[in-house]
Amino acid sequence: MTGERMEPAARAEHGAAPRAEHGAALLAEPADGQRVEHGAGPRAVAIAPSVLREMNQRLLLDQLFADGPATRPQLAKQSGLSLPTVIAALADLENADLVRPAGRSVTAQGRPATRYEANPGAGHVVGVDVGRDRLRVAVADLAGTQLGQLDLRNTARTSAALVERIVEAVAAAARVAEIDPADVTHAVIGSPGVYDSARGRVLYAANLPGWQRVGLAETLGQQLGTSLTVDNDANLAALGEHAYGAGRHSGHFVYAHVDTGVGIGMILDGRLYQGFSGAAGEVGYLPLAPADAAAASEGAGRKRTLGMLEEYLSTAAVVRYAREAGMAGCRTPEGLFASARSGDQRAERVVEQVAGHLARLVASVAAFLDPELIVLGGGIGRHLDLLERPTRAALGRLTPMTPQLVVGALGADAVVRGALATGVQRAREIVFAGRTARAS
Template sequence: MTRHPQTGAPVVPWNRQRLRSNNEWLLLELLRTGGGSSRAQLARDTGLSKPTVSAALAELERAGLVREAGLVAPERGRTAVLYEVEPGAGHVLGVDIGRARLRVAVADLAGTVVARRSVANRGRTADAVADAVVAAAREAIEEAGLTAGDVVHAVIGTPGVWDEQRRGVRFATSLPGWGRPGLFDRIGAALGTEVSVANDANLAALGEYTLGAGRGSRMFAYLLVGTGLGVGVVRDGELLLGAHGALGEIGLVPLPPLPPRPGEEGEERGPRTIEQEAAAGAVVRAALDLGMEGTAGRVTAQRVFERARAGDAAARQAVLGEAERLAYAVAVLSAVVDPDVVVLGGGLGASADLLLEPLEQALHRLTPLRPALAASLLGEDAVLLGAVSTAVETARPEVFERRTAGLRR
């Protein structure tokens, strides 16, 4: 199916049917973006004649794409019927795959979440993680009162960069075995729906730009810090991907080697990356090295921040060190992208109350390029809501074509 490169609308060979289809799509999009409207108002807004608008609305109503939303009594003239988009005309699935948790949401075409699941990621193999995603998705679909056939499209957010040729992700270092080709095709086949795959930081950036702290920004960056580290960049509403989809993989940037620890012999330690030194595991290692009580494998980054709030000196020092390392990441990002806002999100983003002030101070010491810093407003839902939003954008023209084509056959 061919689509218009800007609007995403289905494109069919030129004929009278195409003209009607374009009119219907135009009205549907106007109702979607502008809310409920009368036939007379739609005619004024589009320049179409009232009979054309009435005929197109009748077809859209027959297709289950619009519905009557009530009546409005103008100051003059007859009472008018208001029309609005039917959000239940189709449903989508959003998935957020993290090392610690798997999150799934079913939403209608308005992006309203109607069912969701959040489960611990206990998969020891890539296949086990894929199976857990499918199980959680099926539970959410059933809870929503739907069947798998009602889901038009699914978008999966994952660490790493999607490689379309090999049908797998690259650079998903936090999920061993996750880069194996065929895993996402397996998920799609098990769910019986078309699946798209996107980087989790990119989806979080879209979610935060649309619904959160990035609204109104010209050049917006979302810094996702959890078990891994990545960046999503949105410019004037458009996600920037780079030539190979790897724009924002700042966690891969190498750092200078460290000298040997005191009392150790040997060469410099390295190589290291920003992700190794600034992701959640690094905070835990730093806190334990500085003397915080606990043992590796049992202390979490969340625990370190809790202890820092309680006044634990070692934990507070570890948090300050994390702010210094994140400032280096933001300095690199600022030199390359020059964002006006950088939002701190991901698991460590939940501790922005402790991180933002020392991060800003460290950034001032490092570089004259200083974007505004902000905490995520969407929190742990940023990736999931970005996946839902992306799935809706993909599904809307697909639902339109399916339902209107069915009437015209």
């Protein structure tokens, strides 16, 4: 993946600042001390010269990141800004080391003109996918070009050990990317559960021991030495698939992560939907176990840590089904699906059992959200080639709805790709604010 250019993160529509609308008020730089009316009529807003200059600078910087190098006349034409305004804004950006000359090109009039490009090395972002057994870490520059990636075992079994392991992994990934860890502008952590920003803790992450401790995110940010975003792993995977993968051409789809835990990320009308408290998509808690199993479940009134569906559709559940079927040596879902592909009838029966539980999830998602498609990922979900036929059969007994099912295009990298997409946009905002303030 090293060296791959990613699309601008703003297109992921998550965490992006509102982009300046350019119109009449942005066509010229006002004289010092003047205020410009932006808009017309009773809703007109007075914009100070300093704010207008910043809007113009940000507009041009976003344009260079999105469309690549351009001359000053080209930028003026594309942005709607006057050429003098473009010249002034580019000078400010170059002084802040946010843009730089990128060679020269010949104009239609036959004269050479300097081309400018955004400086991708002005900041860096790191994305971390925290799983119970693995840590995936990737580093990108401000253009979204991935510079390095690592996939490491997660040996931590306490929150303190996990923080230490993440910090070590980020430092190692930075070395692979050939940057100083201190040059990381922003980090995005993808984790099971829901981040409670008020208390700095992750809720509903039962598969990560100690990860729900209050103040853990603050501790992690301090040890990383950078600003930090914590988000649900299924949400980030949905953003990754939306920006670069199977959901790229869909504004209304669901990403279903079926692995150690079960969760969904929802892209509705082209935007990530997280619900009132951020817990939308925690479908592992759906009461969708078989009727007899639900009746025999843990006693009424006992607080559950794992969701009912998650007890029947997860890595641990698949291994349990395999052993109950006489496959004592099966230790992972990968082993089960490999056996099914080789024609082991016991494994095939287990696959049908898993598909029955998956069908209940798919039927529920289809009934509530009516998505254009459901993208499946995770250690179980990505085996759609084996699961689709029995899942379709079970769906036929549950619902008349027949949603389109596809396997995710990004595989195990979906979460880190979504983390980078989110982080690149935030890092650009941080770098722009910091460097333009220093340069002014």
